[in-house]
Amino acid sequence: MKDFIYYTPTKMIFGKGKHREVGKIIRGYGYGSIMLMYGQNSIKRSGLYDEIMESLRAEGIRVIEAGGVEPNPKLDFVRKSIETARQEQVEMILAVGGGSVIDSAKATAAGVVNTCDVWDLFTKKAESTGALPVGAVPTMAAAGSEMSASAVITNPEENMKRGYNSDFNRCLFAICNPELTMSLGPYQTACGIVDIMSHTMERYFGVCPDTELTDQIAEGLLRSVISAGSRVMADPRDYEARAEIMWASNLSHNDLTGCGREFATVVHQLEHAVSGEYDVVAHGAGLAVMYPAWARYMYPHAPQRFARFARNVWGVTEADDVAASLLGIEAMEEYFRSLGMPLKLREFGISSDSVDRLADLCTYHRQRTLPSYVELDYERVKEIFKNSR
């Protein structure tokens, strides 16, 4: 077990109808002036916007609106929001929506406090010194951004999607009402499930010895999500299944499933190249393509680990490690397919010609390699993208 720091200060308020307490919760922290960040119009159509506003109004909280966050959220929106938040001197940011909204709120919160350009935090040109508090009311179960230390923003000028990790990115509180995720369509729900699984799998496949307790937790979480995922595809209004998936989304990305392990988001890096370049690719769908592509390249280099994954997560009984590994990957592919996910880039209409360009983007123009059971340089990354065509 490697040394680690585990720090998840976010207060998680989980359950039915809890979002209606948001005004009281914010007032409890002593804040009276907030920026309300949200995405497109879905929270207005669903009535969630009205319920949130009513709860804030009841506590006399001043609200500056910042609606219109796009999927794969954009840097220019964040920059504009930082300017507004400064002008209006808001005390905190409330994010109501999916991971894109929460990540935009985190980036804005950091940008308001830091004097550098916010993008410098993502490119590591500057170190963060703090951030406004962020509260989150997630409407999706996916990134688990409401409990994670990470934020991902896309810079369209440079065609670059970048993540930035910091304890300042930890939300002050999160209000998770699984009912809010019931209106998600099957595709978005499935994208979320793949994203959740990926967050734990990235940690599970970190290059280090087995860590029994953390591995058992990771495997249990994956089994729960796989089961709940199938149930929710059959009945989108299954509260228990929605609740399990939502809670898993948090535990999968708040570092619990990585404690004591090496941790690098290799497949996320591969996927960010794809969805950074092709706006049509939802993050979870991109992961459904890239995870098997990565695994098919990688399992010969770590058959024991892939075999454990196959047996403990997918119930594979094959005794030979190499054969079991492959059966596990096939089971994962079948499961993703059962959720209605794509398994190849061509299903997005992305042509085979893109492989060079994606490998180039992913390796920052051959300037970096990715750590995995074998170090992934440009040529190896290209092989993986070939698997994904």
Place this chain on the structure above:
Amino acid sequence: MKDFIYYTPTKMIFGKGKHREVGKIIRGYGYGSIMLMYGQNSIKRSGLYDEIMESLRAEGIRVIEAGGVEPNPKLDFVRKSIETARQEQVEMILAVGGGSVIDSAKATAAGVVNTCDVWDLFTKKAESTGALPVGAVPTMAAAGSEMSASAVITNPEENMKRGYNSDFNRCLFAICNPELTMSLGPYQTACGIVDIMSHTMERYFGVCPDTELTDQIAEGLLRSVISAGSRVMADPRDYEARAEIMWASNLSHNDLTGCGREFATVVHQLEHAVSGEYDVVAHGAGLAVMYPAWARYMYPHAPQRFARFARNVWGVTEADDVAASLLGIEAMEEYFRSLGMPLKLREFGISSDSVDRLADLCTYHRQRTLPSYVELDYERVKEIFKNSR
């Protein structure tokens, strides 16, 4: 899944040699004057005291000492420490030791800030309004007090051991170095293992429907602890096993294994009557007696749950739920026995005559019942104590 709040703000710094950073960590929070709380002389004998003092001295931190915490920590020590902490105007309390030391630090921290007598917080006569920050350097893996919301103190005048739960009881930080637990003897180590398992089992056997994700995490944690426990009994210096047990001690009592479940510490209540009355009984050893005694009384009332426990934790393959339940309890008993734990009160020299008195104490002189699959009144509690003779 029941609605829940999950709030574990404690910063966990986990790994080899980390306790030597304590001075820097405290200075990082801006504190310059602390109360150092510890137990008997073991941290002086082991050299830990010197290492801690050196780290504090290097940062110029003023230290007021409060050594001498006893097992089953006593109210009068806490009252005295509160007085000293007030006089000396310390900014925080650093607890170095086992659960007794950390609990005493929590109680002292609460007592300094609250104007009521500190015992009123334990008897629920008064509500806490805050506490000094507490940092913990645990030397045992057991109660997981360094990450929990609870503190347990004994009031010898009233022969009463009481727990008090509050978010103000959450430590600011905890530094967990598994190496510090290597010098524990097998009995103390075993007591810790039983305590850790009990914290998860109390939650697991809460009266509510299965909660798949939480249950999978609980079962995985128990399997890990059972395996690591056997390894550590065979080789007390097995770092990986010590580390797993220590990390489990935290996850077992920071609420993770209870999210979405009903939660009552029924067996802890039974045990508190025993170790509150008989100072010779270590908490973990008392639990090793009371858990099977409770389970043998209770399984006919929830055979499905006990059978799941038997199958997923102990590997029982019996198909019949009632028979499987009993096999699971027997496996638990055998395991506790393999750790060198007692299974009956008479092994402590406690006579059968004590049953009435223990049942009386446990039910606060027949004033309360305990929630379980059947509500436990005085008569039923007495039956359980009969099982434990």
